[in-house]
Amino acid sequence: MFWNKISGIYDFVENTFNGKVNREITQYVASLTNEDDDILECACGxxxxxxxxxxxxxxxxxxxxxxxxxxxxxxxxxHLPNVIFKKADITKLSYADESFDKVVAANVIHLLDNPSKAMSELWRVCRKGGVIIIPTYINKSTKSASLAAKAFNMLGAGLKREFDDKSYHEFFEQMGYAVSEYHTADGRMPCCAAIIRKN
Ligand SMILES: C[S@@+](CC[C@H](N)C(=O)[O-])C[C@H]1O[C@@H](n2cnc3c(N)ncnc32)[C@H](O)[C@@H]1O
Incomplete structure (x- = not known):
């Protein structure tokens, strides 16, 4: 599988090509979490x-x-005792309904054949009053990002869709999810986090 093959170089490529964006967006997402939260992260890479x-x-x-x-x-x-790792497909989660305060799925929704199935799983396992956080590279928004995505795809990444700001907003609207906020980290390959509150 593509992701297993590139696991050893993923961080090097990400840090070299897009370090600034990745540092900013990861810090932003972390800032939305707190010490009382039980969190599920899907596609943690x-x-x-x-x-x-x-x-x-x-x-x-x-x-x-x-x-x-x-x-x-x-x-x-x-070194962190509060995190455990499990193999799981984002479209078929085994967790009970309303198990988590926050659910995070970063840089994966554009890779999926059936993103609406993944979205309904993220929604299902999130508690009422919880938050679903979906950061995704918006690789259509700059020329270098678009070229990098093409190169990545030629290697076998299997991108199913490419977003810019507008199409990323439309993607959630069309599936019927109300996004309360978008936050974009700008740079070589910008990353936009969609924040969906489950009220
Ligand atoms: C571009 S990487 C993103 C990794 C990490 N979230 C990040 O932002 O650096 C995409 C990840 O999604 C995982 N992935 C792809 N499809 C998946 C699925 N259906 N269920 C779970 N993980 C999946 C891949 O194995 C890979 O680790």
Whole structure:
């Protein structure tokens, strides 16, 4: 699988090509969490968001369907006792309804054949009053981002859609989710976090 194959170089590529954006968006997402939160992270990859979130929250279950990405994340967070790692497909979660205060799914929604299935799973496992946080690279918004996405895709990333600001907003509207706020970290490959409150 593509993600297992690139697990060893993912951080190097991300840090080299898009370090500024990644630092800003991960810190922003972490700032939305607090010490009382039980959190689920889907598609955690090598743990780019996992580490800053785990440093702040009560408990974190970090999941991904690629074993080797999970192994990298686990290594990164080995000193943190409040995070556990599980293999899970974002479209078929085994957690009970309303289990988590915050649910995070970063840089994965554009890779999925069936994003609405993933969205309904994220919604289902989020508690009433909780928050779903979906940061995604908006790679159509700059030329270098678009080229990088094309290169990534040629290697086998399997992008199913490419967003810019407008199409990212429309994506949620069309699925019937009211996004209370968008926050974009600008840079080479901008990343936009959609914040959905489950009231
Ligand atoms: C671009 S990486 C993002 C990783 C991390 N969230 C980040 O922002 O650095 C995409 C990740 O999504 C995972 N993924 C793709 N489809 C998935 C699915 N259906 N269920 C769970 N994980 C999935 C891949 O294994 C990979 O680790």
């Amino acid at each position: 090598t743990g780019m968001f996992t580490l800053p979130i785990a440093r702040r929250c009560k408990s974190l279950i970090a999941t991904d369907f690629a074993d080797r990405m999970l192994a990298q994340a686990q290594k990164k967070c080995r």
